[in-house]
Amino acid sequence: MTPFGRRVRELRAQRGITLAEMAQVLGVTPAYLSALEHGKRGRPTFTLIQGVIHVLGVIWDEADELVRLADLSHPRVTVDTAGLDAEATLFANRLAREIGDLSRIDFDALTAVLDQASRRDER
Incomplete structure (x- = not known):
């Protein structure tokens, strides 16, 4: 499931809107909307x-x-490490290979590192 799909599903449930009802109003099939929510379709x-x-x-x-x-929320991400250090390529490839083994704690720790780097770059 993608972050967008999860949030749409939460909001639909809060408002009592079924997948089929929402799909009809949007002019898409329920199968497409379900695939979008579950990350089986690309970015909307x-x-x-x-x-x-x-x-x-x-x-x-x-x-x-x-x-x-x-x-x-693109479910298939490409990381371009061209022109970066070999360590960046190694990290990107390891992350791609091992992401399924990471825990919620691991994700939170990596997100904190990325947030810290983003704040540092903003200065």
Whole structure:
């Protein structure tokens, strides 16, 4: 499941909207919407994201969150390490190979490292 798919599913449940109802309003099949929620389809289009925001009736921060999550929800990621140190390529390949073995604690620790690096780069 992708972060976007998980959040859409949560919001649908909170609002009592079925997958079939939402798919019909969006003009997609329930199978497509289910695949999108479960990460079996690529990143949604801008038009679909806007439709989801409209159907779910979200505004402001929740709408921004859905747009951000959609951008971060491509289930097949490519990491370009061309021009970087060999350690970067090694790390990217190890992460790709071993991501399925990581725990929630591991994800939280790696996310904290990335957040720290992002804040450092903003300075």
